[in-house]
Structure formats: C-alpha cells, structure tokens
Amino acid sequence: MNFLKYHALGNDYLVISPQDAPEGLAPERIRRICHRNYGVGSDGILLGPLESRVCDFGLRIFNPDGSEAEKSGNGLRIFARALWDQQQVAQSPFTVETLGGAVTCTVAPGGRSVTVAMGRVSFQSTDIPVGGPHREVLNEEIVAAGRTFTFCAATVGNPHCIVFSPAPSPEEACRYGPLIETDARFPNRTNVQFMRVIDRKNIQIEIWERGAGYTLASGSSSTAAAAVARRLGLCGDRICVQMPGGRIELSFDDDFAATMTGSVTRVAAGKMAEEMFA
Numbered sequence: 001m002n003f004l005k006y007h008a009l010g011n012d013y014l015v016i017s018p019q020d021a022p023e024g025l026a027p028e029r030i031r032r033i034c035h036r037n038y039g040v041g042s043d044g045i046l047l048g049p050l051e052s053r054v055c056d057f058g059l060r061i062f063n064p065d066g067s068e069a070e071k072s073g074n075g076l077r078i079f080a081r082a083l084w085d086q087q088q089v090a091q092s093p094f095t096v097e098t099l100g101g102a103v104t105c106t107v108a109p110g111g112r113s114v115t116v117a118m119g120r121v122s123f124q125s126t127d128i129p130v131g132g133p134h135r136e137v138l139n140e141e142i143v144a145a146g147r148t149f150t151f152c153a154a155t156v157g158n159p160h161c162i163v164f165s166p167a168p169s170p171e172e173a174c175r176y177g178p179l180i181e182t183d184a185r186f187p188n189r190t191n192v193q194f195m196r197v198i199d200r201k202n203i204q205i206e207i208w209e210r211g212a213g214y215t216l217a218s219g220s221s222s223t224a225a226a227a228v229a230r231r232l233g234l235c236g237d238r239i240c241v242q243m244p245g246g247r248i249e250l251s252f253d254d255d256f257a258a259t260m261t262g263s264v265t266r267v268a269a270g271k272m273a274e275e276m277f278a
Contacts, residue, residue, distance in 0.1 A: 003040065004082050005267040008074035010216030010245030012267065014042045015082040018050055027066025032277055034064035039276060043212050044072065046079050049088070055095035055102050057083065063211025071100030071157035073219015073248075073260050077114040080105040081264040100157020111264070116219070118258040121156045121227035128155040131185040138232065144179040151180075152228045156258060159190040159210070160224035168194040168206040170214060170244070177208020191218070193225045197234045204242045216245030223258045226250040 004015040014033065016025070025033075025047060033039045043064060050058030059079055061069040069075075076096060083089045084107040093106045104117040122128070123136040130137050130153050137153035142163070149163045161180055165172060177192045192208040205225050209215045222241035229235040230252055239250045248262040 001272040002270070003272060004085075004269050005040070005042065006078040006081060006264055007267055008077050008217060008219065008245075008262060008264050009243065009248070011074040011218060012042050013044050013046050013072075013075050013078045014040060015046045015048070015079060018047060021047065025062060029277060030062050030066045031064065033272065040270070040272060043209070043215055044069070044075060046075050046082075048079060049083065052097040055097035056089075057094065058097045061098065063209075064213075065211045067211045068099065069158060069211065071098045071103075071118075071220055073116060073118060073156075073221075073223055074217060074262070075219075076103055076105060076116050076118075077219060077260075077262055077264050080107050080114045080116070081111050081266070083107075084111045085266065098157065111266075113261060114264055115259060115261040118156050118220070118223050118260050121154050121224060121252075121256045121258055123152065123154050123228075123231060125153070128153050128159045128190075129187055130159075131187065138228075142180060142183060142185075144176045144183070147176065149176070149180075152232070153186075153190070154224040154227055156220050156223045156227070158220055159186060159188055160193060160221060161186065161190045162193045162195050162225050162228045165194040165196055165206075168196050168204055170206060173206040173208045174214050177214070181208060181210050191221055191224070193218075193221045195225045195229070197229055198242070200234075200236050201238060202240045202242060203229050203235065207243065217243045217248070217262075219248060219260055219262060222248040222262075223250060223260055227252065227256055227258060231256070
C-alpha cells in the first residue's frame with residue numbers, strides 16, 4: 001500500500017489513495033498503520049481523493065483509534081498540499097467534501113502554506129452536540145478528576161470543548177483531556193482545548209484530540225478555540241493561535257465563518273509491507 005506522509009505543525013497524517021485501498025480501511029488496519037512502534041506512525045489517515053457529487057474532491061478522515069472524523073483542519077491542509085504535489089490542483093481555489101461539510105482550499109505558491117475556508121462555527125448545543133436543553137454552550141462548568149473547569153463548546157463540523165486555563169500545559173491536557181473527551185454530556189465524544197487568551201490578537205492552546213490523544217497542533221481545534229475567544233469578546237476578528245507545534249492564523253466574518261491559514265511540510269513517500277498486518 002503506497003502512502004504520502006506530511007505534517008502540519010507537527011500533526012502528521014498519511015495520505016492514501018483509494019486505488020491502494022479499494023475495499024476501504026478496516027479499523028484494525030488503521031490502528032496498526034498509525035501505531036508509532038508497530039506501524040508507519042501518524043496522527044491519522046486521509047483517504048482520497050474520492051468522488052464527490054457536490055465538490056471537486058471527496059475525503060475521508062480516520063483517527064488512530066480507527067474511528068472516523070468529520071473534519072480536520074490540519075488534515076485538509078495536508079490533503080490540499082498532496083493534491084498540489086500531484087498536480088491535481090493549481091493555485092485556484094477548489095472544494096473538498098468531508099463528513100463535516102464542504103470546505104474551500106487554496107494552496108499558496110510553493111505549496112508550503114494552505115488556506116482553508118472552514119465554514120461557520122456554531123455554539124448551539126444541538127449542532128455540536130451537547131446534552132441538555134437547546135442553548136449556546138458558553139461559560140458552563142465541568143468537573144474532571146475533582147477539578148472544576150469553565151468551558152464553552154463549539155462545532156466547525158466536529159465537536160470541541162474549550163476549557164479555560166491560566167497556564168495550559170501538555171500535562172494538563174493529558175490528565176484531564178481524556179476525561180472531558182468522554183464526559184456523558186458529549187454523545188459523540190469531543191475534542192478538548194485548554195485555552196489561555198494572551199491579548200486581543202493571540203491565544204494559546206494545548207490539545208487533547210478525540211480518537212488521537214495529545215497532539216502538537218490542530219486546525220479545527222484552533223478554529224473552535226479562536227471562535228470562542230471572539231464570541232466572548234476577548235479577541236477581535238483576526239486571531240493567531242499558538243500551539244506547541246507552531247501557529248495558525250484565523251479570521252472570522254460577522255457570521256463566524258472561519259478562514260484558516262497554516263503551513264504544511266512534506267515528510268516522505270513510501271510503500272507499506274503486508275507483513276506489518278500479520
């Protein structure tokens with residue numbers, strides 16, 4: 001099975017053509033491929049390009065635990081770069097269909113930077129989803145391992161729980177992230193971001209990613225966290241999100257439609273041995 005490997009600020013994905021996986025990817029094969037010791041190792045798999053009736057390309061996104069993700073900002077940037085490397089797209093905008101909705105991608109000259117129109121961010125509980133009455137999920141409380149956090153929730157096609165923290169750290173994300181991810185109020189589980197607002201134009205986050213665990217960067221997490229900071233009036237329309245892996249730039253229109261710009265780096269191309277799955 002052939003693959004391409006890229007990372008977006010340290011968040012790495014394998015791009016696999018459906019021609020190399022004509023019967024799809026079973027969860028147990030996904031888990032083995034993504035395993036850091038027994039497989040190729042990655043934060044997920046991008047299966048595409050697929051046919052789409054509504055967009056130029058279709059894409060399926062898989063987490064390392066074998067589950068399927070609705071959307072991934074970093075994954076979309078990587079997929080766009082892979083299409084560009086294979087000369088399937090140029091510098092004109094093109095559209096990609098995901099389970100979390102359609103997006104528009106633009107690859108900058110040289111391919112090292114990609115902009116994605118991620119769609120509109122919603123804070124409505126029924127959209128995310130979050131249990132309880134219909135509402136905007138803003139400044140509520142959640143308890144994990146005996147600690148009470150203030151959180152907001154949002155969706156940009158996939159669910160996010162943004163937790164306020166005075167000093168986000170990997171240790172905090174790894175300790176409390178898995179507990180919040182699986183909290184009963186999130187029926188589809190949730191991505192978790194621990195966020196500190198630095199000033200009107202900058203925020204810092206640490207990320208626990210649903211189905212993947214601790215990760216250095218995330219495009220959809222950046223989008224959701226920045227949208228919450230703007231919704232609460234803590235930041236303006238343009239926000240730089242700082243993560244351990246690097247920075248992503250976000251901008252929002254009046255209806256919270258988000259545009260994300262960040263880097264992509266090509267890592268390798270290779271072929272998996274069938275022996276790996278034995």
